[in-house]
Amino acid sequence: xxxxxxxxxxxxxxxxxxxxxxxxxxxxxxxxxxxxxxxxxxxxxxxxxxxxxxxxxxxxxxxxxxxxxxxxxxxxxxxxxxxxxxxxxxxxxxxxxxxxxxxxxxxxxxxxxxxxxxxxxxxxxxxxxxxxxxxxxxxxxxxxxxxxxxxxxxxxxxxxxxxxxxxxxxxxxxxxxxxxxxxxxxxxxxxxxxxxxxxxxxxxxxxxxxxxxxxxxxxxxxxxxxxxxxxxxxxxxxxxxxxxxxxxxxxxxxxxxxxxxxxxxxxxxxxxxxxxxxxxxxxxxxxxxxxxxxxxxxxxxxxxxxxxxxxxxxx
Numbered sequence: 372x373x374x375x376x377x378x379x380x381x382x383x384x385x386x387x388x389x390x391x392x393x394x395x396x397x398x399x400x401x402x403x404x405x406x407x408x409x410x411x412x413x414x415x416x417x418x419x420x421x422x423x424x425x426x427x428x429x430x431x432x433x434x435x436x437x438x439x440x441x442x443x444x445x446x447x448x449x450x451x452x453x454x455x456x457x458x459x460x461x462x463x464x465x466x467x468x469x470x471x472x473x474x475x476x477x478x479x480x481x482x483x484x485x486x487x488x489x490x491x492x493x494x495x496x497x498x499x500x501x502x503x504x505x506x507x508x509x510x511x512x513x514x515x516x517x518x519x520x521x522x523x524x525x526x527x528x529x530x531x532x533x534x535x536x537x538x539x540x541x542x543x544x545x546x547x548x549x550x551x552x553x554x555x556x557x558x559x560x561x562x563x564x565x566x567x568x569x570x571x572x573x574x575x576x577x578x579x580x581x582x583x584x585x586x587x588x589x590x591x592x593x594x595x596x597x598x599x600x601x602x603x604x605x606x607x608x609x610x611x612x613x614x615x616x617x618x619x620x621x622x623x624x625x626x627x628x629x630x631x632x633x634x635x636x637x638x639x640x641x642x643x644x645x646x647x648x649x650x651x652x653x654x655x656x657x658x659x660x661x662x663x664x665x666x667x668x669x670x671x672x673x674x675x676x677x678x679x680x681x682x683x684x685x686x
Contacts, residue, residue: 410559
């Protein structure tokens with residue numbers, strides 16, 4: 372367990388797959404992440420987006436757009452940061468080290484961040500901090516407001532934009548609650564490195580000090596503000612992702628896999644031997660996700676375009 376936490380197991384790692392199974396990066400379809408394969412289209416940059424230090428006005432416009440899009444409750448504040456991971460690394464500093472409850476299995480970045488700052492992982496029962504990945508990665512489990520029961524509660528909604536009605540963002544007005552939002556996954560622009568924290572103003576002020584000045588690049592400020600001000604794109608994207616998730620389920624279950632959970636950005640399947648499935652698909656230059664704590668779980672993101680035919684042929 373400690374080794375897996377230290378390694379911060381993720382999707383991606385395509386270079387290692389290329390080194391093992393051959394081909395060039397361009398030959399591969401990377402389904403190991405939960406990133407929208409059809410990203411938000413970017414355009415309209417100004418020269419100062421690249422040449423000037425980001426100003427407060429651009430940051431204020433981005434955070435105002437985030438407030439509207441996620442319906443941030445009155446009394447809570449918003450902080451933009453260079454990716455949700457940058458915030459995850461800083462959250463344990465919001466309270467003195469103690470016991471943190473992170474129900475497994477889940478994305479292990481949170482456990483790594485807390486352990487790196489002297490916290491102890493707790494099982495069931497009271498703890499000074501709790502992390503709720505909502506919906507959970509990789510099984511899609513949803514949490515309830517009653518689960519936010521620790522003095523410091525982190526609600527990671529990195530994948531919640533496919534199901535906004537399930538969001539717990541309203542809890543961000545409570546003392547000790549921090550809601551995280553990821554931009555890169557739903558908008559398909561993970562390389563942009565943009566994420567958000569939503570919490571009471573004093574908590575956001577502390578996180579702002581920890582992230583430092585000019586944490587978000589000028590291009591990210593402009594792209595984020597534009598995308599978060601485009602609810603029609605979001606609605607269309609949710610409908611498309613839901614249809615593609617159902618299509619992937621039909622394809623994988625027909626090949627002998629059993630649906631075990633997921634979201635509309637990634638699907639989790641139960642198979643007889645996950646490593647064997649990953650190897651078989653990798654031979655066709657399709658990269659998938661398996662987990663160090665399960666021999667039977669296989670996670671796939673959504674293909675796009677000709678990727679559907681390639682996956683069907685590989686299966």
